[in-house]
Amino acid sequence: xxxxxxxxxxxxxxxxxxxxxxxxxxxxxxxxxxxxxxxxxxxxxxxxxxxxxxxxxxxxxxxxxxxxxxxxxxxxxxxxxxxxxxxxxxxxxxxxxxxxxxxxxxxxxxxxxxxxxxxxxxxxxxxxxxxxxxxxxxxxxxxxxxxxxxxxxxxxxxxxxxxxxxxxxxxxxxxxxxxxxxxxxxxxxxxxxxxxxxxxxxxxxxxxxxxxxxxxxxxxxxxxxxxxxxxxxxxxxxxxxxxxxxxxxxxxxxxxxxxxxxxxxxxxxxxxxxxxxxxxxxxxxxxxxxxxxxxxxxxxxxxxxxxxxxxxxxxxxxxxxxxxxxxxxxxxxxxxxxxxxxxxxxxxxxxxxxxxxxxxxxxxxxxxxxxxxxxxxxxx
Numbered sequence: 001x002x003x004x005x006x007x008x009x010x011x012x013x014x015x016x017x018x019x020x021x022x023x024x025x026x027x028x029x030x031x032x033x034x035x036x037x038x039x040x041x042x043x044x045x046x047x048x049x050x051x052x053x054x055x056x057x058x059x060x061x062x063x064x065x066x067x068x069x070x071x072x073x074x075x076x077x078x079x080x081x082x083x084x085x086x087x088x089x090x091x092x093x094x095x096x097x098x099x100x101x102x103x104x105x106x107x108x109x110x111x112x113x114x115x116x117x118x119x120x121x122x123x124x125x126x127x128x129x130x131x132x133x134x135x136x137x138x139x140x141x142x143x144x145x146x147x148x149x150x151x152x153x154x155x156x157x158x159x160x161x162x163x164x165x166x167x168x169x170x171x172x173x174x175x176x177x178x179x180x181x182x183x184x185x186x187x188x189x190x191x192x193x194x195x196x197x198x199x200x201x202x203x204x205x206x207x208x209x210x211x212x213x214x215x216x217x218x219x220x221x222x223x224x225x226x227x228x229x230x231x232x233x234x235x236x237x238x239x240x241x242x243x244x245x246x247x248x249x250x251x252x253x254x255x256x257x258x259x260x261x262x263x264x265x266x267x268x269x270x271x272x273x274x275x276x277x278x279x280x281x282x283x284x285x286x287x288x289x290x291x292x293x294x295x296x297x298x299x300x301x302x303x304x305x306x307x308x309x310x311x312x313x314x315x316x317x318x319x320x321x322x323x324x325x326x327x328x329x330x331x332x333x334x335x336x337x338x339x340x341x342x343x344x345x346x347x348x349x350x351x352x353x354x355x356x357x358x359x360x361x362x363x364x365x366x367x368x369x370x371x372x373x374x375x376x377x378x379x380x
Contacts, residue, residue: 008376011306015059015354015369018299019362022355027374028263029283030276030357044276044357051359062370066251067378070371071318076124080146083117087153095201098157109360111154116368118150118165119325126176127318133177140182143173153199158352159204160336162197166190168328172321175311206232210242211346221311244279245343247272252285252293252342259289276357279300281341296355300334303327307372313379323379326372330365 026048031041040046070076087110090101101108125146129139148170155162170190174183198204209232213219216229223229251267254260265286268275275283284295306328314320330353338347338354351358353365 003150005377007319008306008310008373010302011369011373011376014299014302014306015366015373018296018354019056019366021296023049023052023329024262024354025280025284025287026276026357028265028287029268029280031263032269033276047099047359048357048362051362055359057364058363059366059373062367063179063373063377065374067319067322067371067374068316070120070322071124071127073124076121079117080121080150080198083110083114084149084153087114087150091153091156097126107359109358111158112358112360112364114150114154115161115165115168115329115364116148116326116371119168119322119329119368119371121146122169122172122325123318126172126321127316130176130317133173134182143169144186154281155251159197160195160348161333163194163348164329164333164336164350167332168325171328172325175324176321202232207346211245214242244347245340248341249343250283251282255286255289255293257290259285259287259292262287278337279341279354280356281338281352285341296352297338300331301371303369304313304331306376307331310372310376310379319375319378323372323375326368326375329368 003178023045027042027045031045034043034045035041037043053360086101086108090110091098094100094102099109099111101110126133129143132139134140147165151162151166151169154165170183170186173186198208209216209219215225219228220226247267251265252270254265254267260266265283267286268283272279272282281293281296284296288295304327307323307330310323311320311327314323333350334353336345336348337350337356340348340350351361353361
């Protein structure tokens with residue numbers, strides 16, 4: 001008799017609650033801007049709701065699909081191959097930003113869809129080579145090439161997502177037993193790579209400098225003529241400077257313990273750029289207060305808890321690494337977004353999973369969580 005699986009209702013209900021809350025706070029954050037730009041206050045919410053319907057169907061389909069079906073070289077290599085192909089296509093077609101693949105009325109962001117693809121590939125590859133995880137020739141070099149290609153394809157236009165992908169790969173390999181010397185080497189290479197890609201794009205370097213040295217006091221000690229400051233400031237627009245972080249912190253601080261009330265926030269009224277996307281957590285903090293901010297944080301904590309529980313209790317290696325990869329991708333992205341909004345990190349263009357506007361992000365996140373739910377059901 002087939003084993004009867006029990007739904008992880010804690011994880012399932014948490015995900016549904018966060019998606020529902022996301023639609024509500026999205027309306028509050030975007031209605032004014034949508035009315036001004038598109039003539040309808042519901043513009044962004046309708047689009048997000050349509051994506052949510054599709055993403056929930058995908059999540060339920062993956063929840064019902066036994067996760068061991070993904071433990072197949074054809075699936076793993078096809079997933080990573082399709083991700084690389086889409087990233088290559090979008091680089092050629094979207095010459096301005098290298099981010100969006102536009103299909104009529106719909107747009108896809110391949111870097112978001114690369115997340116579940118990379119997680120599936122990592123789980124398969126690490127399970128396949130787990131007994132020889134520290135073998136440079138047959139494990140580390142092939143893995144570095146595959147993961148490195150994906151990260152390089154993503155980092156061209158999206159450094160934040162590349163950091164999430166790199167962090168996920170590092171944690172999966174560390175848990176699989178990668179020796180500390182290889183961890184240190186990978187960390188050093190990644191750090192140098194991040195610095196190079198920051199320096200290569202003046203606007204990225206300007207964001208970092210503005211975060212650590214907002215008045216250019218340190219920079220001007222080494223460059224009294226102010227040439228560096230002038231060059232960096234020319235690369236910025238208003239929404240790239242510390243203005244965004246300042247408005248974000250004002251919003252969060254104004255919320256107090258209980259918030260100003262839904263729809264009553266003021267910073268979203270053309271003060272806070274990207275209020276309905278990357279900085280929607282600030283709107284939640286202003287309108288729902290500390291209670292709402294902590295509530296969202298607890299939602300990601302529950303996902304982390306259920307994912308970690310699944311990682312520990314599942315009996316097979318593939319399920320373990322699959323659950324770990326999904327958990328890290330979703331939770332780390334959420335924490336980075338919150339860290340940026342609270343002024344703890346330099347500005348990055350990275351959405352808050354299940355909350356920010358963005359169909360590709362929502363689809364990628366719910367697809368990943370559908371896989372996690374399936375593994376969780378087998379963990380008992």
